[in-house]
Amino acid sequence: MALDPRTESSIGSQQRSHQLRAPITNGDFEDYWNFHAAREHQRLDPGPDQRNYSLTA
Numbered sequence: 001m002a003l004d005p006r007t008e009s010s011i012g013s014q015q016r017s018h019q020l021r022a023p024i025t026n027g028d029f030e031d032y033w034n035f036h037a038a039r040e041h042q043r044l045d046p047g048p049d050q051r052n053y054s055l056t057a
Contacts, residue, residue, distance in 0.1 A: 023032035 023029045
């Protein structure tokens with residue numbers, strides 16, 4: 001049985017909201033946000049050694 005796409009979107013939105021609410025409620029939001037920001041920075045700016053890698057197929 002397949003779910004209606006609107007229902008799936010609503011469920012996903014509720015899960016994301018719950019995942020964000022948990023660190024706020026238990027007082028870990030600052031640690032969570034620092035980790036999230038560091039990972040995002042790492043993803044967007046891989047660092048100076050990136051030029052040492054060569055692309056292969």
